[in-house]
Amino acid sequence: MTKQLKISEAVVRRLPIYLRYLNELSLSEVQTVSSQDLGEKLDLNPAQIRKDLAYFGDFGRKGVGYNVSYLIEKIRQILKLDRPLHVALVGTGNLGRALCNYNTYLKDNMKIIAVFDADPSKVGLVINHLTVQPTSELKRTVAERDISVGIITVPAAEAQNVADQFIGAGIRGILNFAPTVLRAPGHVRIHQTDFTADLLSLAYYLNSEDEEMARGTDG
Numbered sequence: 117m118t119k120q121l122k123i124s125e126a127v128v129r130r131l132p133i134y135l136r137y138l139n140e141l142s143l144s145e146v147q148t149v150s151s152q153d154l155g156e157k158l159d160l161n162p163a164q165i166r167k168d169l170a171y172f173g174d175f176g177r178k179g180v181g182y183n184v185s186y187l188i189e190k191i192r193q194i195l196k197l198d199r200p201l202h203v204a205l206v207g208t209g210n211l212g213r214a215l216c217n218y219n220t221y222l223k224d225n226m227k228i229i230a231v232f233d234a235d236p237s238k239v240g241l242v243i244n245h246l247t248v249q250p251t252s253e254l255k256r257t258v259a260e261r262d263i264s265v266g267i268i269t270v271p272a273a274e275a276q277n278v279a280d281q282f283i284g285a286g287i288r289g290i291l292n293f294a295p296t297v298l299r300a301p302g303h304v305r306i307h308q309t310d311f312t313a314d315l316l317s318l319a320y321y322l323n324s325e326d327e328e329m330a331r332g333t334d335g
């Protein structure tokens with residue numbers, strides 16, 4: 117029986133970063149990689165990487181490094197990517213269309229497989245092989261196609277309404293792009309991605325650096 121470990125959120129966020137680079141290595145037929153190489157490429161501390169990976173078992177061999185394909189398989193298991201993860205998206209405006217077009221780059225077992233919009237003029241349009249469905253079909257499609265994750269790309273004022281429809285349909289994870297805080301029952305995990313908030317906090321750091329530079333030249 118495999119042990120179910122509680123993994124910290126910080127580690128869960130780093131594992132996909134390791135995985136993306138390991139997949140690149142695998143495509144270039146690189147067979148082993150050291151924590152040092154991983155650290156340099158990903159700008160992370162090699163000791164941190166060893167600690168993250170050792171947490172799940174003894175993957176690496178001293179002096180040899182990690183076997184790339186074995187590590188990919190392990191991380192995919194840990195992230196539960198070894199089983200299909202079907203995703204639905206609601207809101208096929210500018211952002212929703214861009215995400216659908218990015219779908220081609222996602223792994224086969226983790227793809228947007230259904231898209232919805234409330235605007236009748238968008239229903240029936242095809243975006244990167246996905247036909248836009250009316251939201252009235254959301255509940256049935258989620259059940260029929262075993263969809264477990266929902267992406268929200270509608271205006272903020274409509275986001276809770278869409279989240280409620282997803283939750284009512286049995287979705288367990290939501291990735292929300294609308295700039296609003298969503299309410300959901302405890303069994304539904306919500307991840308918020310906030311482009312403007314990230315930009316604003318970046319601006320703060322730029323300004324702090326400018327001020328430090330100014331102080332440096334003053335003093």
Ligand SMILES: NC(=O)c1ccc[n+]([C@@H]2O[C@H](COP(=O)([O-])OP(=O)(O)OC[C@H]3O[C@@H](n4cnc5c(N)ncnc54)[C@H](O)[C@@H]3O)[C@@H](O)[C@H]2O)c1
Binds near residue numbers: 238268
């Ligand atoms: N997080 C980010 O990085 C980021 C970046 C840009 C935009 N956004 C946000 O993403 C959202 C979408 O932005 P956009 O520029 O694509 O908007 P948009 O107006 O181009 O598209 C919104 C789409 O949602 C549909 N829609 C509206 N209400 C709906 C409902 N109740 N059910 C189903 N579909 C509905 C509309 O018909 C439209 O197709 C906005 O909330 C915006 O603020 C987030």
